[in-house]
Amino acid sequence: MTTDAAKGRLIAAIDVPTATAALDLASRLEGHVGMLKLGLQLFVAEGPSVIRQVREQFPELEVFLDLKLHDIPNTMRGAIRSARTLGARFITVHAGSGIAHLKACVEEAGEDLGILAVTVLTSQDEQACREAGHTRSAADLVAMRAECAREAGCAGVVCSGQELARVCEAAPDLFKVVPGIRPAGADIGDQKRVMTPAVAIGAGATHLVVGRPITTASDVALAADEIVRQIASA
Numbered sequence: 001m002t003t004d005a006a007k008g009r010l011i012a013a014i015d016v017p018t019a020t021a022a023l024d025l026a027s028r029l030e031g032h033v034g035m036l037k038l039g040l041q042l043f044v045a046e047g048p049s050v051i052r053q054v055r056e057q058f059p060e061l062e063v064f065l066d067l068k069l070h071d072i073p074n075t076m077r078g079a080i081r082s083a084r085t086l087g088a089r090f091i092t093v094h095a096g097s098g099i100a101h102l103k104a105c106v107e108e109a110g111e112d113l114g115i116l117a118v119t120v121l122t123s124q125d126e127q128a129c130r131e132a133g134h135t136r137s138a139a140d141l142v143a144m145r146a147e148c149a150r151e152a153g154c155a156g157v158v159c160s161g162q163e164l165a166r167v168c169e170a171a172p173d174l175f176k177v178v179p180g181i182r183p184a185g186a187d188i189g190d191q192k193r194v195m196t197p198a199v200a201i202g203a204g205a206t207h208l209v210v211g212r213p214i215t216t217a218s219d220v221a222l223a224a225d226e227i228v229r230q231i232a233s234a
């Protein structure tokens with residue numbers, strides 16, 4: 001894969017509390033990653049204006065708005081309609097609410113905003129799934145929800161690297177966005193089950209979400225370049 005193609009597959013997770021910190025990281029990562037994942041912490045603190053600022057100041061960086069929305073279809077439609085004005089490339093919604101909810105989001109999103117369905121949170125183990133009333137295993141739930149996402153016309157799913165085989169089977173044409181990625185030899189932090197960039201790409205991931213290995217590096221651009229190199233050589 002070319003370096004440019006590899007860059008397009010790398011999403012840096014910008015888990016910071018202020019617009020200043022987010023814009024600073026964006027300025028240092030433009031040209032080194034394809035996309036920034038901006039999530040709830042930043043969005044709740046700074047509101048939608050920070051998304052517009054990133055898009056305006058760093059137009060080469062696409063934005064993945066990770067809000068993991070979950071509500072009744074009418075409310076989801078409203079949220080997606082508002083999100084369309086922000087210039088994000090992707091937005092996350094929970095897949096667990098079913099096909100009708102996902103379809104409502106897809107219809108409202110139009111062409112420019114891709115709906116990514118979150119299958120099962122990786123923080124949910126078998127016991128948590130049982131506590132939530134599910135009788136299926138987490139892996140079966142992931143596969144079933146990936147199928148729902150495909151049927152609803154979602155752009156892709158978010159899943160762990162360990163689930164890629166099932167997701168590739170259930171939804172071969174969808175984007176597979178995978179967090180929990182650590183370059184070989186890196187500190188895994190609080191992530192439990194991690195994969196290297198090359199292994200995740202080899203297993204079918206189309207996009208990798210990488211946070212701290214990039215954002216806590218002394219040279220964030222260099223850290224991103226090294227991950228791009230590993231993706232390109234996968």
Ligand code: C5P
Pocket residue numbers: 013014015039120121122123158159160179180181189191209210211212213
């Ligand atoms: O710093 P790190 O690379 O662990 O960051 C991973 C990012 O992906 C974080 O923003 C985290 O919230 C997110 N994420 C995850 N596992 C999921 C879904 C999202 O780690 N299942």
